[in-house]
Amino acid sequence: MVEKFGSKENNKFDKNLNFRFAKVSDINKIQxxxxxxxxxxxxxxxxxxxxxxxxxxxxxxxxLICECKNTNSxxxxxxxxxxxxxxxxKHICGSMSLVNPLSKYPLLGIETLKRLKLMTKCFSYxxxxxxxxxxxxxxxxxxSHHTDKMNHYYLINDRLDSFDICxxxxxxxxxxKKRKITLKMDLINxxxxxxxxxxxxxxxxxxPFKSLEYIIKKYILHPIYKYNIYKINESKNTLxxxxxxxxxxxxxxxLRVIDFIGQLKVLPFIDINLLNMIYKNKYEYVDILTNLxxxxxxxxxxxxxSKTKSIIPNYFEPFEKKNIEIYYESSLKDLYFFKGDADGDxxxxxxxxx
Numbered sequence: 001m002v003e004k005f006g007s008k009e010n011n012k013f014d015k016n017l018n019f020r021f022a023k024v025s026d027i028n029k030i031q032x033x034x035x036x037x038x039x040x041x042x043x044x045x046x047x048x049x050x051x052x053x054x055x056x057x058x059x060x061x062x063x064l065i066c067e068c069k070n071t072n073s074x075x076x077x078x079x080x081x082x083x084x085x086x087x088x089x090k091h092i093c094g095s096m097s098l099v100n101p102l103s104k105y106p107l108l109g110i111e112t113l114k115r116l117k118l119m120t121k122c123f124s125y126x127x128x129x130x131x132x133x134x135x136x137x138x139x140x141x142x143x144s145h146h147t148d149k150m151n152h153y154y155l156i157n158d159r160l161d162s163f164d165i166c167x168x169x170x171x172x173x174x175x176x177k178k179r180k181i182t183l184k185m186d187l188i189n190x191x192x193x194x195x196x197x198x199x200x201x202x203x204x205x206x207x208p209f210k211s212l213e214y215i216i217k218k219y220i221l222h223p224i225y226k227y228n229i230y231k232i233n234e235s236k237n238t239l240x241x242x243x244x245x246x247x248x249x250x251x252x253x254x255l256r257v258i259d260f261i262g263q264l265k266v267l268p269f270i271d272i273n274l275l276n277m278i279y280k281n282k283y284e285y286v287d288i289l290t291n292l293x294x295x296x297x298x299x300x301x302x303x304x305x306s307k308t309k310s311i312i313p314n315y316f317e318p319f320e321k322k323n324i325e326i327y328y329e330s331s332l333k334d335l336y337f338f339k340g341d342a343d344g345d346x347x348x349x350x351x352x353x354x
Contacts, residue, residue, distance in 0.1 A: 022063040084211035091208035092122040093342035125331040153302040154287040169308035255286040259340035268300035289339040317348035
């Protein structure tokens, strides 16, 4: 894929600027830059311990910094997540891209992202929560990224009499005929159980490769969120793993599918399993945020929110009872991902783990 920058543009940046990976020793400098220029407070600007958990890798800090050679001040920055270190299918996700608003270098944010891809030597790249008015047109034009809106699918607990978190369209409440369960979902209890699940070592077409180390750090060792990971089994064969998280507002809960790793074709056919789970626990609904197309879920009970008048919230910190569209960018058109990719499921606040 040819990115639309030439040597003249690179010389313009390299003459006055230095692009480098950050070290843990840069952490105060980085946090102060975000505090000064990020439009609102969040857990990265306010919580040094969480910033280290999220981005530290030994003595390295997963940020690419662009500094002025004369002053050593930060001109632009982008954080990143690396799903694996050594895989030939190394995937990188960007996070919290920020340019100094007083910078005199046009398109510096795009150049910083371009350098991140080149310097990490990644096979593929994605970013979620991409600004549809500012960043999306630029990455499409200058980096040839594929851009679009994430799709939002859900199942409603039709055994409840009322709803507080969501507002379901009654014309679309589980109208499809329910099938018999053909797949089993077994809870993974601990790290040892996860390691035994060989499924995560496989590389699956059309989804980013995620290493065992990445899965453990993100979903087992998370300091704030409690995730549940399930093996999806058919007879004795494990076909995939699914990651979920319970979200509770004023003692009312919903179930969110955060991630999936495995054979994509099995995902629509755990709808009955998930429906039974929300029945048993009296959750209002279960939802999936993904860029998988609508036709992928045609044989399942999942409902495409965009086809209804339902309100299925996306923002919970703070809670907003309204539909929020989430946009993404990807270096590959046929690369599929979920809410847990990039920083899509990062907390906004520090709280006791739940």
